[in-house]
Amino acid sequence: xxxxxxxxxxxxxxxxxEIIELAMVPFTYSLDGRIFEIRxxxxxxxxxxxxxxxxxxxxxxxxxxxxxxxxxDPAEVAAFADDAAVVIAHNAAFDRRFLERLSDVFIRKPWAxxxxxxxxxxxxxxxxxxxxxAMGAGFFYERHRATHDCIAAIELLATPLPKTxxxxxxxxxxxxxxxxxxxxxxxxxFDKKEILKSRGYRWNSDGxxxxxAWYIDLEEGLRDDELAFLRESIYLRxxxxxxxxxxxxxxxxxxx
Numbered sequence: 001x002x003x004x005x006x007x008x009x010x011x012x013x014x015x016x017x018e019i020i021e022l023a024m025v026p027f028t029y030s031l032d033g034r035i036f037e038i039r040x041x042x043x044x045x046x047x048x049x050x051x052x053x054x055x056x057x058x059x060x061x062x063x064x065x066x067x068x069x070x071x072x073d074p075a076e077v078a079a080f081a082d083d084a085a086v087v088i089a090h091n092a093a094f095d096r097r098f099l100e101r102l103s104d105v106f107i108r109k110p111w112a113x114x115x116x117x118x119x120x121x122x123x124x125x126x127x128x129x130x131x132x133x134a135m136g137a138g139f140f141y142e143r144h145r146a147t148h149d150c151i152a153a154i155e156l157l158a159t160p161l162p163k164t165x166x167x168x169x170x171x172x173x174x175x176x177x178x179x180x181x182x183x184x185x186x187x188x189x190f191d192k193k194e195i196l197k198s199r200g201y202r203w204n205s206d207g208x209x210x211x212x213a214w215y216i217d218l219e220e221g222l223r224d225d226e227l228a229f230l231r232e233s234i235y236l237r238x239x240x241x242x243x244x245x246x247x248x249x250x251x252x253x254x255x256x
Contacts, residue, residue, distance in 0.1 A: 002027050002035075003084035003109075004154050006146040007098050008060045010048050014097035014254065018048040020067055021060070022102075023146030024080055027154050033170025035158040042080050043147045045070040061145065078105040086176070090114045090130045090153045092252040100253060107255070110248030112176035114153050118168050123161045130156070176248050181223045182256075184242040185214040185230060192234045199229075209255070211242055 004025045011017030025041040047067040057063055081087070082105060089095035092113035099106040115128045125136045131143050134152050137159045141152040157169040164171070184204075185196055193214070201214040218226055223243070231239055250256040 001039075001083050002029050002086050002088060002154075003081055004088050004114075004150040005081075005095055005099065006089060006149045006153075007095050008056075008062060008146055009098060010050070010052055010056055012094070014094075014101065017098075019046055019072065019098055019102060020048055020052060020056075020062055021045050021146045022072055022077070022099075023150050024077070025147065025150040025154060026080075026084065029169055031173070033157075033167040033173055035154065035167065035169055038151065038154055041147050041150065042076075044072045044077075046072045072102065074103045078103045081105045081109070084109060086110050086112055086173075086248070088112045088114055088153070088157075088172070090149065092116075096252040097254045100255070107253070108249075110176070111252050112172050112248060113252060114157060114168070114172060117175040118161075118171045123163050176251075178219065180217050180219050180246045180251070182215055182217050182244050182246055183223070183226055183230070184211045185216075185234060186211045186242055188214055188230075188234055195234065217246065 004027065006023050007019050008021040009017050009019050021044070023041055023043045026039040028036045028039070030036070045062070045067045047070050051064050052062060052067070081103070087106060087109045088111070090113070092111050096106060096111055115130070120128050120133060125133055130149060130153055133156055134141060137156055139152075139155065142148045157167065157172060159168060160166065161168055161171065185201060188196060196214045199216070201216045203214055204210055204212060206212070216226065227241065227243075230241065231237065244256075246256065
């Protein structure tokens with residue numbers, strides 16, 4: 001069973017902002033990506049510590065009155081999600097960070113991202129936002145409510161891709177199952193930062209868990225060539241750099 005999840009929150013910072021709505025929609029699928037059945041969802045509202053910012057209410061339609069007195073029970077969430085073979089979100093790097101703070105069940109599960117792990121642009125879509133993809137696939141839905149977003153995304157994953165003809169779910173699973181590698185360009189010379197940025201490296205400023213350094217995530221077959229590039233063009237010497245394998249169990253989590 002797959003589990004599509006979506007959260008609406010008071011902001012973008014998972015260490016400070018709070019979930020105000022959670023939806024989880026289970027669905028059945030085959031290993032080759034065919035989707036068979038969407039099952040009954042679980043949707044929950046939650047009253048945050050502080051009033052919901054006006055911009056969030058404008059975006060989501062969720063008001064302080066709607067969430068007043070509501071809570072999300074982590075035990076109920078864990079029981080509902082326990083049978084999921086994979087958890088999927090449209091922008092899993094956002095949703096996973098919030099949900100891991102809500103329940104440990106989301107730490108134990110493999111995750112996939114319907115936004116980044118399907119090559120939508122190569123299939124002829126303009127952009128990767130869920131609303132754009134839905135329009136490109138020929139359907140519309142009520143946006144920015146968690147349950148509607150989940151069901152729309154599952155419908156999208158069930159749709160054959162325009163160029164390859166395979167269900168989008170098949171491409172998602174194929175990508176999610178592959179391991180990737182994170183390379184940390186630790187102590188890279190400061191005057192090389194523009195080269196690293198242009199090559200796709202990102203800066204990690206929080207050194208609490210991982211190195212405070214530039215890093216890049218690559219598929220398996222590109223790792224050795226990238227290490228050779230760093231030695232020859234960045235460090236100008238032989239150097240042992242921190243690298244780590246990433247699987248669906250760690251990917252998109254801020255624990256990694």
